[in-house]
Amino acid sequence: MSGDEFVERVFLNFGAKNVFEIAEKVGVKIVYQKWFPVTLGEFDWRTKTIIVNENAPIPLEKIVAHELGHYFLKEFKIENVADEESFCDEFAVEMLDRLRIQI
Numbered sequence: 001m002s003g004d005e006f007v008e009r010v011f012l013n014f015g016a017k018n019v020f021e022i023a024e025k026v027g028v029k030i031v032y033q034k035w036f037p038v039t040l041g042e043f044d045w046r047t048k049t050i051i052v053n054e055n056a057p058i059p060l061e062k063i064v065a066h067e068l069g070h071y072f073l074k075e076f077k078i079e080n081v082a083d084e085e086s087f088c089d090e091f092a093v094e095m096l097d098r099l100r101i102q103i
């Protein structure tokens with residue numbers, strides 16, 4: 001499954017106006033912290049929480065979209081992804097494109 005097909009699937013189930021609303025719909029909490037910008041964000045499956053690094057030099061919605069990719073991969077039990085990080089990057093780009101078109 002490609003990133004855009006996956007986004008389509010997420011939208012069919014959890015369509016919303018923005019990534020923050022999608023997170024809210026699926027019960028994923030978002031926590032904002034500041035740390036030295038080595039990583040942009042993290043997803044803690046145990047507590048279903050996205051931790052966003054406010055020091056990150058990219059828009060925070062892009063970080064949330066990427067981390068939601070990790071969440072949905074696991075939620076939909078998709079395991080045949082060669083490189084999860086690249087897949088989530090692609091997912092984030094497609095997701096934000098899709099949200100812009102929607103407006």
Ligand SMILES: [Zn+2]
Pocket residue numbers: 066067070084085088
């Ligand atoms: Zn990642």
